[in-house]
Amino acid sequence: MPEYKKAQEDMDKYSEKWVIDIQAKYSELEKMRQQFQQEEILLTADMKRERQKAIDDKEAEVKELNNKVFGLNGLLFLKKKEIMKSILDDIYKACEKVARQKQLMFIFDKASDMSMIYTDPRHDYTDYVMEALGISLKEDKNQNNQVTKPKK
Structure with missing residues (x-):
């Protein structure tokens, strides 16, 4: 059924785009962690807490985005339902x-x-x-x- 094949291709494109976006966010998070580990000995206790909080916030943001897109009733599910x-x-x-x-x-x-x-x-x-x-x-x-x- 050509319509189904086209719909599946569209879904694959959406999914691929979202995977790339989320992977980029995880890469940013990993860079933040590495930078923190490299500079940790030079930072004061307050600076360490700030950096760790920023890393934790970024991790929560990425997990939330991942769940929003790929989770139950996420954007991918809704898009598939629509298509x-x-x-x-x-x-x-x-x-x-x-x-x-x-x-x-x-x-x-x-x-x-x-x-x-x-x-x-x-x-x-x-x-x-x-x-x-x-x-x-x-x-x-x-x-x-x-x-x-x-x-x-």
Whole structure:
């Protein structure tokens, strides 16, 4: 599904940018620590406390930023939710359409963490859902299960 691939690429770009930003902040923090260790013997007790407080504050700031971006309900999670919403809505509508046509009560997501020890292939409706999404599954000898949009 090209839309999913594009969304995943966008998410990777956002994630990479945030990782770079946070790594830069951790590098700054490490430089502050090294500089403090090098100059520690020359500093008065008050200066040591000030420097240590500055290092502690910087560390708290970086940890907070890391949590704000990558934590539960962080910026990355919210961005993914925003980007994936329309795709997931399309998938839901396609599943609903197939369920109504085939008079199904349930459609399970095989890609989820839910364990299924055995499933009868007769009850695999993946192709129908893909068709409802306008996606055809063609097997190419050089590539395994390449998904392409049908030509109009």
